[in-house]
């Protein structure tokens with residue numbers, strides 16, 4: 447790309463015309479990361495093209511000034527690169543009317559939520575961004591940021607910003623609004639509402655009362671299930687996109703062709719015609735979420751941890767390994783499938799075989815370290831409920847136990863065990879606490895017991911499941927002594943011979 451190449455922007459011939467003008471925002475979005483830009487923004491572009499409306503998006507990056515500066519330098523335009531091994535297709539959504547950094551201007555987040563022109567607040571702040579305790583599932587009152595937000599400082603947590611914004615909105619007349627979580631949390635709408643209500647209830651005296659009454663009457667929190675694999679952008683992608691576009695784009699977003707959005711249709715102040723982009727409005731969002739969070743995300747975590755331990759830097763490299771493919775099939779069929787109620791009309795075999803195709807998309811370069819990051823909060827969503835269901839019906843969920851063993855082996859290796867570079871690249875808020883436990887653990891079982899039973903890493907109920915904890919411990923020891931392949935093969939054969947297993951062992955074959 448030569449220095450004369452123009453930067454993507456409204457006046458660049460290469461740019462698609464933006465679909466919105468400043469001042470036409472109806473949506474405030476918290477979490478201006480890649481996922482939002484390749485998912486909700488694309489659906490909103492389709493809605494605006496089909497149906498118009500004042501549904502421009504004001505994007506709030508939680509901390510990153512770099513993304514906000516880059517977007518402003520490009521008149522808030524960027525491209526989404528839909529990638530397969532044989533093709534790269536570009537689109538420029540053009541739906542943002544403004545962007546700013548929430549950590550720098552928290553009061554602006556509050557006043558935007560109070561602005562009657564804004565009728566929906568959407569969120570992609572990751573599983574980590576909801577300030578709840580994984581052990582109790584309630585607002586984390588031990589978190590220093592939550593405590594400061596409750597004490598009345600400019601709010602820094604997403605829940606604090608939502609609660610303070612809704613408080614101002616209630617005081618300013620209380621125009622109806624909806625808050626739409628787009629993160630991989632089960633019952634994400636209900637969960638977000640619970641946390642906002644807990645925040646308001648914790649305020650001293652009757653400070654939160656007006657806002658709580660406003661929530662009862664004019665605020666809805668629809669749940670939604672979002673799905674699109676969006677890896678991190680690389681310098682190589684930037685160069686490729688700029689070449690194809692004929693204009694420099696510093697913040698393109700790579701994404702797979704597959705995309706899905708299932709939403710509960712409960713919007714207090716109206717909504718864009720997102721169905722124009724293929725969104726499904728349904729009363730069965732809970733089922734979609736459960737299917738996706740377990741079959742896709744739960745299995746994704748297994749692939750990421752076992753892959754990293756096998757030396758695979760990317761998900762397609764990992765799933766190409768026979769042992770990991772068998773483990774992925776076994777965990778889906780024997781442990782996740784029995785735990786879900788399928789949405790009407792969904793063919794689970796077709797859904798699963800599509801998942802294997804999506805994971806095999808080698809052009810995406812989706813890293814095992816990206817999927818393995820933040821396991822302490824992600825696994826809390828993906829693992830305990832299906833594991834407990836299996837345990838309560840008398841089955842050991844060997845492959846879920848192996849996933850947890852893979853996670854602990856990556857993040858908290860026992861002394862003398864090196865999980866490799868891909869595990870080292872995973873970041874996790876619990877890493878330090880887990881490393882301290884591992885440093886003095888006498889065995890895999892000791893480590894598993896401390897993490898699950900003492901730290902309550904996966905909630906309270908599973909903390910008392912001794913047989914499960916022992917199985918996790920055995921796998922940690924096997925990984926350390928005989929290698930990850932041996933642990934995979936033990937888990938897959940144990941899963942096949944589980945006497946009360948709901949499925950025929952033959953079905954585990956691809």
Ligand code: CS2
Nearest residue numbers: 672673674675743746816817
């Ligand atoms: C992944 C998800 O990083 C992860 O934990 O499992 O981000 C996954 O790629 C998306 O949920 C796909 O929709």
